[in-house]
Amino acid sequence: MPERTPRTRMDDLTVERVLRVVEAIPPGRVAAYGxxxxxxxxxxxxxxxxxxxxGSSVPWWRVTNASGDHPLLARALPHWQQEGIAVKPNGLGCRMKDFGADLERLRAEAAPGLAELEEDDA
Structure with a gap:
């Protein structure tokens, strides 16, 4: 399969693709923006x-920066507590090594929803 050029525009399809991937992050796990x-x-x-x-329509609390820090941790904390995501000692987020999503599994879980969008776009 040829490599795609990264999308840099915020068009409707790109927005929906991001939201579908975020929806696929399992409870108790996080994924970094990157x-x-x-x-x-x-x-x-x-x-x-x-x-x-x-992002308010998807589990936004499961998306962090690469260090596991969350810009809205105070608002995310009730969700994290419910899902068993522990805050790391610096109080800014979680440890990615403990709570980071398995990216291959995330890619596989998101694939059907992303394929559906590609079909609709064709």
Whole structure:
């Protein structure tokens, strides 16, 4: 399969692709903006912008920075407690080695929803 050029625009399809990947992050796990972006083919900053604008409809508390820190930790904390995600000693987020999603599994779980979007776009 040929390698795709990363999408840099925030079009409707890109937004929906990011949201579908975030929906596929399992409870009790997190994924970094860059990891979500790598699956979709966009950069972490675009993922952050999409999450900030449209992320309220998906489990936004499962998306962190690469260090596991969450910009809205106070709001995410009740969700994390419910899902068993522990805050690391610095109080800024969680340990990615303990709570990071298995990226191959995440890619596989997100694949059907992403394929559906590609079919609709064709």
């Amino acid at each position: 990891e979500v972006g790598a699956i979709v083919g966009v950069g972490p900053r675009l993922v952050g912008r999409i999450m900030g604008t449209w």
